[in-house]
Amino acid sequence: MLLATIDDTETPGDTAAGIETVGDFIARFLAEIGVTTIFGVISIHNMPILDAVARQGKIRFVPARGEAGAMNMADAYARVTGGLGVCMTSTGTAAGNAAGAQAEALTAGSPVLHITTQVDREFADRDRAAIHDVPRQPEMLRGVSKAVFRMWDANGAIGALTAAVSAALSAPTGPVSLEIPVDVQRSTAHGTTRIHAPRATRPIASDAVLDEIAELVKKARRPLLWLGGGARGAGAPATELLKRGFGVVTSTNGRATVSEEEPGNLGAFNMTPEAAELYASSDLMIVVGSRLRGNETRNNQMPLPRPLIQIDADAGQGGRNYPVEIFAHGDATDTLRRLLDRLPAKLDTDPNLPFDIARTRVQSEGRMRNVLGPYAGVAEA
Secondary structure (H helix, E strand, C coil): CHHHHHCHHHCCCCCCCCCCEHHHHHHHHHHHCCCCEEEECCCCCCHHHHHHHHHHCCCEEEECCCHHHHHHHHHHHHHHHCCCEEEECCCCHHHHHCHHHHHHHHHHCCCEEEEEEECCCCCCCCCCCCCCCCCCHHHHHHCCCCEEEECCCCCCHHHHHHHHHHHHHCCCCCCEEEEEEHHHHHCECCCCCCCCCCCCCCCCCCHHHHHHHHHHHHHCCCEEEEECHHHHHHHHHHHHHHHHCCEEEECCCCCCCCCCCCCCECCCCCCCHHHHHHHHCCCEEEEECCCCCHHHCCCCCCCCCCCEEEEECCHHHCCCCCCCCEEEECCHHHHHHHHHHCCCCCCCCCCCHHHHHHHHHHHHHHHHHHHHHHHHHHHHC
C-alpha cells in the first residue's frame, strides 16, 4: 500500500495468534451488541479496527467514496431500522468531512456511533504535525455530536465503547463521536473482558405530572397531539390516543409515527393558514418529542392551542420555544402509555374533529401543490 510505504510507522501489522488487540476487541464488542453493518472510508489510521472486522467476518463493511456519504448512510440506517448506525472515519480531515452529514443526524436525533481515530497518544493534542493531525479535533466534533469520548488505553476500551453506545441510544438519541488513537488500536487488549449490551437510559415522568395532564385531557373537546422526531418510537400509544379522540399533527421528523392514512392525522402540513384555523379551534395540545422549530411554527410566532403541554426526554427543552402550562420530563413511549392508563377508553371529544383535520389536510396539500407549480410532480415521485 503506497501510504504505508510513505509512513511505515503507521502500518497496523498482523495480529499474533491468540493475542487480541484493541482493534479486535472493538470488532468483537460491536458484533456482540448486535451491530451488523459499518459504513465508512478505509484509512491507515483505522485499519487495525477494520482488519479485525474483516478477520472476524460477522460485520459487513460498506465502503463509501467519502466520509459525508458514509455518515449519511449510517444516519439513514439508524432512521430506518430504529437501531444504532455506525460510521467509521479517520483522523482530522476525514472526521471533518463527516461533520456536515453528522449535523443532519444531530438535528434528526439519529442514534449514530461515529468511530473516528486520533494520532498516537504521544502526539495527540500537541500540534506536532503528525500525519492527519488536527490539534482541536474534539472541539470540532463537539459541535456536531450529542457527546464526544476518547479511548485512552486498552483498560478503558470497554468503558469508552459502553459510554458512547449508551449515549447514542439514550433519549434524547443522537450521534456520538468516539476517538481512538492509532497506538491504542494496535495495543494488546484484555481478552477476558466480557461484553454486555450497553443500556439505554430513559427519563421517567412523575405520576403527579401525568395525573395533572390526564385531568386536562378529560376536559378537552378538541385535543391535538403534536409528534416530533423524539416520538418516533411511540407510534403505538400515539395511535391509541388518536383512536380515543385526539387529532394528530407532526413535525417533518415525526412523520408516519402515526399512519398518515388516518383521517385524523394532519401530517406535517403544520404551518398553513388552514392549520392555523385548526389550532384556533382546538382547546388543548400535547407536544411530544419536538422542539417546535421555527421553520414549522413561523419562527415560533404561530399561535398554538392552550393549554400547551410538552413531553420531552431532554429536560433542557422544556418551554424553550413556547411557554407551556405543563412540562413532563420523560420518555415519549413510557409517558404516553402511562397517560393512556389514566384515560377512559373513549374521550368525550368533538366527533367532527377527524373530519375537520382531513379537510384541513386536503386544503393544505392543495395550497402546497399550487405553490410548487410544475414541480408538484417531484413531490409525487
